[in-house]
Amino acid sequence: MSVPIDLEKAHAPKDVDVSAAGRGVWLVKVPKYVSQQWKTCPPGTDVGKLKISKSKIPNKKPDIVFSTFNVSEKKTISSGQSPSVTSASSSSASSIVPLGQVPKVPLTQNHKFLVTNVGNQKLVVMSQARPDPNSSDSFSDKLCVEGKVMQRAECHPIVDSNYRLLKREQMQAHNTPQRQMKVVPMSVPHKPIRERIIYNEDKKAKKTDKRSRAEKNKVMDVLFNAFEKHQFYNIKDLMGITKQPVPYLKEILKEICNYNVTAPHKHMWELKPEFRHYKSADEKGST
Template identity: 45%
Template sequence: MSASSSAKELNVENASRGVWLVKVPKYISSRWERAPPLSEVGRLKITKGPGGKPEILFDLSDDLVAMKDAQNSSGSTSKDQPVIPKAHRFTISDISNQHLAVFSHSEDEKGNQVLAVEGNVVQKGECRPMGDNKYMALKKKTIVAARQPTKQVLQLDKAVVNYKPIAAHKADIEFEQRRKAEGKKSREDKDKVMDVLFAAFEKHQYYNIKDLERITKQPIPYLKEILKEICIYNAKNPHKNMWELKPEYRHYTASDKS
């Protein structure tokens, strides 16, 4: 555990309280979540069955049985929704080889995180409907709804155009205007380009390729061919990706270089 987690206290006041861990159908859990606080959700009836085994019956409250299903994605509820079953039976399973507990994670009035043990699981079971006509109608509706395709093909009376075509996009127009303003770059005589480069290197010792392209107004592939003859490309810091004249073409003094 992290230092922040281990520093928290664990409330164990209800650690000795026995609780049941029961798996319930989805239609019951969804209604329990929407039930008003402190309202009755159902009643348990525990009797002795054949062989002395306990028989546990659970009746869902009338209010939850009459509660309508939650609204679907379209904002409406189904008019022909079937009534959910009221009577259920608990099937108990053995947990002698397990030790289970219930924890809660909440905040107190001051906003501090509170971690507590709500009880020790003493019984584990599953809530199952009796399988009467109401349950069968509910399962039929669930199966039919699951088989409905999520996408459907519709026949249109007229073509639907979601966008309006344009002759040229904004980016294409801006590129064409910039290209016309700059003019097409044509290769100058090699000696003329070298004169421009020498004049530029008299002002600064290092240039990147973009600056040299702007100064000479030459295509980059052609410019690199000339640079490889008279310049050195620095691949390491402190002048990484910069070009400088070869020593035999330099004619500035040490003070000029500094």
């Protein structure tokens, strides 16, 4: 069910908080597995540590290394549970990660920042605070300018033992099929039957089910009772009613019925005039 949208309220001018517009911020592009972890973080959680070391070579940009924290490990530590640390030395007997699950990320993962200048671009970071879901006004979002982009950077992982372990688990998770065969430890009580066997049994049953001829008077009584309900029948319907062989049934029908070869009741049987006894409309109304 779609909720109607008030276009006037949606496009109405809104107040924007620009108190932090002069603050300088960095625009950083991070890998997908890092962003997936950050989405699960509550506000105010430390997600990593940034180390900036100046180069001894003049006119060279400083080296920036960003070490990310494993958010799931930090949660278990804060809750008092014992964390399960995944190390590179214990990766010889690694298990296959099921498809659709995020593979285990090492406790710390080092990344290198490749910093570039913004140039003549003017970029700002804005935030939008969602209103109270119980509120009737769905267009009261608060817009704020969080700062102006001063630097752009790309977060590239440093290829070490932890990163190789992460990529191996990602490949295993991607290559693991969704449907797998499992060995049933106990025997199955009902074995499957081939369709061909069932077909042959039905065919034999049809051959043995030979229709025997009934007395002529009994067959005629059944036909007369059927024609009292309907005026026209085809041969298949009469076979189902009388349960008689086709040649024997046609012999009786030729005596008491006429076969229509023209429309609108083509290829259907009807009682001969001398055997017909249909109630008129007056008789039906009186009854």
